[in-house]
Amino acid sequence: xxxxxxxxxxxxxxxxxxxxxxxxxxxxxxxxxxxxxxxxxxxxxxxxxxxxxxxxxxxxxxxxxxxxxxxxxxxxxxxxxxxxxxxxxxxxxxxxxxxxxxxxxxxxxxxxxxxxxxxxxxxxxxxxxxxxxxxxxxxxxxxxxxxxxxxxxxxxxxxxxxxxxxxxxxxxxxxxxxxxxxxxxxxxxxxxxxxxxxxxxxxxxxxxxxxxxxxxxxxxxxxxxxxxxxxxxxxxxxxxxxxxxxxxxxxxxxxxxxxxxxxxxxxxxxxxxxxxxxxxxxxxxxxxxxxxxxxxxxxxxxxxxxxxxxxxxxxxxxxxxxxxxxxxxxxxxxxxxxxxxxxxxxxxxxxxxxxxxxxxxxxxxxxxxxxxxxxxxxxxxxxxxxxxxxxxxxxxxxxxxxxxxxxxxxxxxxxxx
Amino acid sequence: xxxxxxxxxxxxxxxxxxxxxxxxxxxxxxxxxxxxxxxxxxxxxxxxxxxxxxxxxxxxxxxxxxxxxxxxxxxxxxxxxxxxxxxxxxxxxxxxxxxxxxxxxxxxxxxxxxxxxxxxxxxxxxxxxxxxxxxxxxxxxxxxxxxxxxxxxxxxxxxxxxxxxxxxxxxxxxxxxxxxxxxxxxxxxxxxxxxxxxxxxxxxxxxxxxxxxxxxxxxxxxxxxxxxxxxxxxxxxxxxxxxxxxxxxxxxxxxxxxxx
Numbered sequence: 001x002x003x004x005x006x007x008x009x010x011x012x013x014x015x016x017x018x019x020x021x022x023x024x025x026x027x028x029x030x031x032x033x034x035x036x037x038x039x040x041x042x043x044x045x046x047x048x049x050x051x052x053x054x055x056x057x058x059x060x061x062x063x064x065x066x067x068x069x070x071x072x073x074x075x076x077x078x079x080x081x082x083x084x085x086x087x088x089x090x091x092x093x094x095x096x097x098x099x100x101x102x103x104x105x106x107x108x109x110x111x112x113x114x115x116x117x118x119x120x121x122x123x124x125x126x127x128x129x130x131x132x133x134x135x136x137x138x139x140x141x142x143x144x145x146x147x148x149x150x151x152x153x154x155x156x157x158x159x160x161x162x163x164x165x166x167x168x169x170x171x172x173x174x175x176x177x178x179x180x181x182x183x184x185x186x187x188x189x190x191x192x193x194x195x196x197x198x199x200x201x202x203x204x205x206x207x208x209x210x211x212x213x214x215x216x217x218x219x220x221x222x223x224x225x226x227x228x229x230x231x232x233x234x235x236x237x238x239x240x241x242x243x244x245x246x247x248x249x250x251x252x253x254x255x256x257x258x259x260x261x262x263x264x265x266x267x268x269x270x271x272x273x274x275x276x277x278x279x280x281x282x283x284x285x286x287x288x289x290x291x292x293x294x295x296x297x298x299x300x301x302x303x304x305x306x307x308x309x310x311x312x313x314x315x316x317x318x319x320x321x322x323x324x325x326x327x328x329x330x331x332x333x334x335x336x337x338x339x340x341x342x343x344x345x346x347x348x349x350x351x352x353x354x355x356x357x358x359x360x361x362x363x364x365x366x367x368x369x370x371x372x373x374x375x376x377x378x379x380x381x382x383x384x385x386x387x388x389x390x391x392x393x394x395x396x397x398x399x400x401x402x403x404x405x406x407x408x409x410x411x412x413x414x415x416x417x
Numbered sequence: 418x419x420x421x422x423x424x425x426x427x428x429x430x431x432x433x434x435x436x437x438x439x440x441x442x443x444x445x446x447x448x449x450x451x452x453x454x455x456x457x458x459x460x461x462x463x464x465x466x467x468x469x470x471x472x473x474x475x476x477x478x479x480x481x482x483x484x485x486x487x488x489x490x491x492x493x494x495x496x497x498x499x500x501x502x503x504x505x506x507x508x509x510x511x512x513x514x515x516x517x518x519x520x521x522x523x524x525x526x527x528x529x530x531x532x533x534x535x536x537x538x539x540x541x542x543x544x545x546x547x548x549x550x551x552x553x554x555x556x557x558x559x560x561x562x563x564x565x566x567x568x569x570x571x572x573x574x575x576x577x578x579x580x581x582x583x584x585x586x587x588x589x590x591x592x593x594x595x596x597x598x599x600x601x602x603x604x605x606x607x608x609x610x611x612x613x614x615x616x617x618x619x620x621x622x623x624x625x626x627x628x629x630x631x632x633x634x635x636x637x638x639x640x641x642x643x644x645x646x647x648x649x650x651x652x653x654x655x656x657x658x659x660x661x662x663x664x665x666x667x668x669x670x671x672x673x674x675x676x677x
Contacts, residue, residue: 012675020585020586020587020588021586021587021588022586022588022589022592023588025586069515069674072517072518073518074514074515074516074517074518074674075674075675076671076672088518090516090517090518092516092517093512093516096512096513096516096517097510097512097513097517099440099444101444101447102440102443102444106440106443109436109440110436110437110440113432113433113436113437114433114513114517114519115517118432119432
């Protein structure tokens with residue numbers, strides 16, 4: 001029931017010229033075809049013990065699906081070894097081999113065989129499968145006459161009938177609505193309880209965090225990390241591997257060049273659409289989001305710290321300017337505040353500098369959030385500079401909470417008496 | 418390769434083989450009774466045309482010529498169908514090849530089984546014709562299953578090799594089609610081999626399919642047992658076909674999912 005992957009490499013040979021036929025091959029016999037080697041997996045090593053639920057994450061093209069296909073024995077490794085001990089079921093796609101001209105029952109029959117159920121199991125569970133998919137009335141209907149939603153349901157209810165030792169799942173959740181995803185989660189829970197060793201490829205970090213004990217992070221085919229899930233997700237979101245120049249080190253240059261860019265951009269922007277306005281006596285020259293490691297980032301996890309660093313350049317001496325910040329989710333105005341509201345006095349400013357807006361625990365949940373920053377005089381009479389929703393960042397929600405933001409809360413049992 | 422280990426694995430997939438074969442068979446007839454008749458009609462119409470042309474215009478003199486002709490056509494059809502369906506066995510099911518694992522020759526075996534089922538239907542029609550023409554087979558008909566199995570093995574071997582080649586060279590299917598057309602006329606199907614002079618007959622009978630057809634005709638229609646030499650010759654061919662098929666298949670199989 002274990003999967004061992006030892007120094008696995010996979011290289012695809014991609015011909016410069018595609019020769020599909022014998023004729024083309026004969027015609028080109030004196031002109032050997034050239035190949036580009038594309039290495040999609042480089043030295044992957046990990047072991048999944050019995051009952052492990054392992055996530056595989058990474059950007060598109062990082063080799064996740066290829067890895068799964070190699071473990072499933074669909075592709076062969078270029079180098080290295082795979083040891084698989086146990087019966088594998090692979091769900092790289094649901095409904096493989098479904099035929100539109102066969103009826104629902106016939107499709108169940110074939111598909112169940114494809115994913116490895118025995119004849120007896122199929123006979124026993126056929127009815128249940130159709131029932132569970134809610135397609136009892138359509139048993140004898142040809143598949144092509146069902147909606148795609150029904151087809152997915154049918155494939156899913158068939159697929160969950162397998163009881164493998166090892167389960168390979170690739171992005172199955174991506175296809176369904178919330179209800180379907182919930183069903184998938186229920187099944188995952190069942191498999192987890194039964195101690196099925198599972199490898200789960202997903203972009204849904206929330207699901208990975210919920211189910212996976214350990215997670216493998218791939219980047220450009222390289223194994224970046226194989227560790228406890230929350231650590232690996234941290235590493236993925238905050239990119240701690242990459243050598244971002246810490247902001248502190250090159251602040252002066254960064255600020256200077258950013259100032260130039262923002263200025264150029266601003267001139268265009270003002271002409272085209274109203275995204276920036278003000279008299280520019282006190283300019284906002286740049287805005288950076290800093291993660292918990294103090295590094296510049298645009299991706300955050302809910303509940304983690306986030307700081308917004310606002311760089312400014314004051315062309316004259318200004319006393320107690322007021323910096324404001326607003327968060328938007330799509331077009332919803334979520335939250336707005338100023339340093340004045342928080343009773344914080346900036347003091348007098350002249351020349352270049354920055355101020356940090358610090359969130360200890362980011363309450364925002366999933367999504368992309370846009371930010372407006374602005375600065376005005378202490379009486380809110382003169383607008384120096386206003387950047388209307390020019391900045392944005394993404395948030396990943398590790399919990400199962402729904403919505404835009406979380407409220408600090410808990411449940412309490414009824415008091416006795 | 419056809420190791421005991423591989424055979425054991427295939428045995429584990431037997432129900433999948435049967436199911437793919439059976440559903441392909443049903444799809445061919447579009448699940449309708451009328452579909453069966455339409456497909457049976459095709460060889461019968463062809464038989465009619467060939468019968469008229471060869472027995473009346475070309476004056477072929479053979480005992481039970483209608484049955485002689487029909488059996489030849491049915492058997493050749495099995496070869497043509499089995500290999501053609503086999504060729505598409507891999508490239509015709511890309512999702513199965515790219516998304517799930519099972520031994521890939523499962524697809525070839527089931528394609529050959531689908532062809533077999535269609536041929537059994539035609540053989541049933543042939544049996545009806547035998548009754549109509551009042552030809553009773555003798556005991557030698559007991560040889561026929563054995564000979565037919567040898568034909569099946571040759572078809573399977575060809576299909577295995579060709580299907581693998583067709584993944585890499587997509588014109589194999591067209592080339593094979595031409596070979597089949599030529600083979601139909603080069604094999605004594607429409608005519609008895611005796612129309613050739615003695616020395617040419619030897620060359621024509623080097624073709625194992627010609628021997629199989631002639632042996633089956635002998636033992637079904639003319640109550641004549643096959644010659645041991647002929648049988649051994651065909652057994653060797655069947656063995657070589659399967660062996661060669663697997664040699665090609667095994668070499669090319671690892672990259673099917675990438676090439677398809």
